[in-house]
Amino acid sequence: MKLLVIASLSAAVVAHDVHLNARQSGSSSTATAPSSASRSGTSSVSGTGAATSAATSAAAATPSGLTTLTFTPASTNPTAFPLESITANQSSMPTIPLASTPAAGETPPVSLAPPLPDAAAIAPASYPSMDTRPPLNSPEMDQWRQEVQNSGVPIPSISPTVAGGCPTNPQAVADNSRCWWTCSGCTRDTDISDCPDKLTWGLTYDDGPSFYTPNLLNYLDEQKLSATFFVVGSRGVQFPHTLQEEYMKGHQIAVHTWSHPALTTLSNDEIIAELGWTKKIIKDVTGVTPNMMRPPFGDIDDRVRNISIAMGKSGLTPVMWSRMDALHTFDTDDFDVHGGLTTSQQVMNNWNAIMGNASSRDSGFIVLEHDLFEETVELATGYILPDALARNPPLKIEPVIQCLNKPMSDAYIETNDNSTNPPAASGVVTLSSGAPGSVQATGEATNGNGAMGLSSPSLLMVASALAFLAVSQL
Numbered sequence: 001m002k003l004l005v006i007a008s009l010s011a012a013v014v015a016h017d018v019h020l021n022a023r024q025s026g027s028s029s030t031a032t033a034p035s036s037a038s039r040s041g042t043s044s045v046s047g048t049g050a051a052t053s054a055a056t057s058a059a060a061a062t063p064s065g066l067t068t069l070t071f072t073p074a075s076t077n078p079t080a081f082p083l084e085s086i087t088a089n090q091s092s093m094p095t096i097p098l099a100s101t102p103a104a105g106e107t108p109p110v111s112l113a114p115p116l117p118d119a120a121a122i123a124p125a126s127y128p129s130m131d132t133r134p135p136l137n138s139p140e141m142d143q144w145r146q147e148v149q150n151s152g153v154p155i156p157s158i159s160p161t162v163a164g165g166c167p168t169n170p171q172a173v174a175d176n177s178r179c180w181w182t183c184s185g186c187t188r189d190t191d192i193s194d195c196p197d198k199l200t201w202g203l204t205y206d207d208g209p210s211f212y213t214p215n216l217l218n219y220l221d222e223q224k225l226s227a228t229f230f231v232v233g234s235r236g237v238q239f240p241h242t243l244q245e246e247y248m249k250g251h252q253i254a255v256h257t258w259s260h261p262a263l264t265t266l267s268n269d270e271i272i273a274e275l276g277w278t279k280k281i282i283k284d285v286t287g288v289t290p291n292m293m294r295p296p297f298g299d300i301d302d303r304v305r306n307i308s309i310a311m312g313k314s315g316l317t318p319v320m321w322s323r324m325d326a327l328h329t330f331d332t333d334d335f336d337v338h339g340g341l342t343t344s345q346q347v348m349n350n351w352n353a354i355m356g357n358a359s360s361r362d363s364g365f366i367v368l369e370h371d372l373f374e375e376t377v378e379l380a381t382g383y384i385l386p387d388a389l390a391r392n393p394p395l396k397i398e399p400v401i402q403c404l405n406k407p408m409s410d411a412y413i414e415t416n417d418n419s420t421n422p423p424a425a426s427g428v429v430t431l432s433s434g435a436p437g438s439v440q441a442t443g444e445a446t447n448g449n450g451a452m453g454l455s456s457p458s459l460l461m462v463a464s465a466l467a468f469l470a471v472s473q474l
């Protein structure tokens with residue numbers, strides 16, 4: 001058992017590095033590739049140094065995961081690419097233009113929303129460089145830093161983690177007080193991880209907009225579905241018209257950082273900059289400011305959590321994905337098809353397992369998917385959504401704000417009247433000391449893997465290794 005855990009842990013370290021680097025490199029390389037570029041798997045993963053070598057060699061090996069389906073989908077899209085052809089090495093599918101291009105001044109489908117801004121007026125030079133950490137010395141940063149200070153939300157003086165996730169941060173993993181979701185599934189009352197009503201699916205897509213988002217938007221439109229898009233700020237600068245189309249079609253827009261870092265590795269100011277610039281580009285493009293965020297990789301602890309909640313009026317409420325325990329998370333792992341780290345068949349098997357878990361719980365659920373890559377969009381429109389729509393008993397599929405039984409207007413600062421969606425900071429429990437470093441700066445912690453009672457460091461290490469394997473390989 002001990003050997004098994006150690007072996008699993010080292011495998012997890014490698015998988016994690018590859019996973020993180022593939023995600024980060026993939027994000028920026030895709031962002032700068034022309035739409036007609038050949039999508040040839042590992043060759044499109046740019047970067048330097050050992051991390052790229054690791055990603056390349058791992059991706060060149062046989063992808064982990066099954067190559068056969070272990071279930072029969074309730075339905076598939078007749079125009080879908082064959083499942084076995086959705087791989088890192090397939091030739092590119094055509095990108096399609098947006099079904100419509102909203103005009104400046106149009107009225108958004110959200111009550112009280114201001115007229116739509118002019119997307120053509122978005123000047124990239126007015127924003128930080130795409131896919132890099134925003135600078136910390138700017139008038140905007142001075143304002144956001146002050147807002148965090150003025151919020152009254154205590155920011156715990158938790159040390160940033162080092163790159164590598166759970167395996168490279170054993171002390172942080174053993175420190176239950178920081179409520180590090182990544183390694184323990186720990187959440188606070190202020191987090192959203194589920195939809196309350198059984199068989200209700202909070203539909204979310206991360207990392208876009210991208211070249212392939214219009215394909216997804218078309219399908220959602222055809223099926224009369226709405227989703228929550230966790231937007232990377234850099235992609236908002238690159239694809240402002242797509243971001244406007246998402247918003248104008250009634251989808252919820254939320255924050256997913258500027259350059260997609262693991263937030264627990266950053267300083268307080270770096271976190272503020274990542275969130276602040278993403279809020280700003282979304283406001284500049286749509287006219288409204290989101291009040292929800294999702295941390296890249298689900299990487300959140302009490303420091304990141306409270307900085308998010310302290311980000312200006314209403315703050316940013318963290319939205320995770322559902323998790324029953326370390327081995328049963330609601331992550332399709334669709335992202336890893338592009339890097340060759342898993343197969344489309346395995347993603348669908350993951351999806352079927354998610355459906356099984358969804359049917360066994362009393363609450364609804366939120367699933368992790370992405371609109372960044374061709375493969376993720378093909379799987380969503382060709383297989384996952386058609387299967388979901390044909391399931392019986394039927395699923396109720398909604399954006400996160402609506403699965404919480406709140407109107408879309410509650411999702412933005414300018415349109416939220418606070419009657420049904422008070423600022424996130426109102427849910428934060430400030431301890432009497434209120435001192436920085438307070439270990440319980442927010443409300444009651446709940447531990448998604450039921451490991452609250454584990455106090456032995458060795459047990460925690462085992463739990464974290466398992467948790468990490470789940471995050472890396474599911």
Ligand SMILES: [Zn+2]
Pocket residue numbers: 206207256260296297
């Ligand atoms: Zn992401």
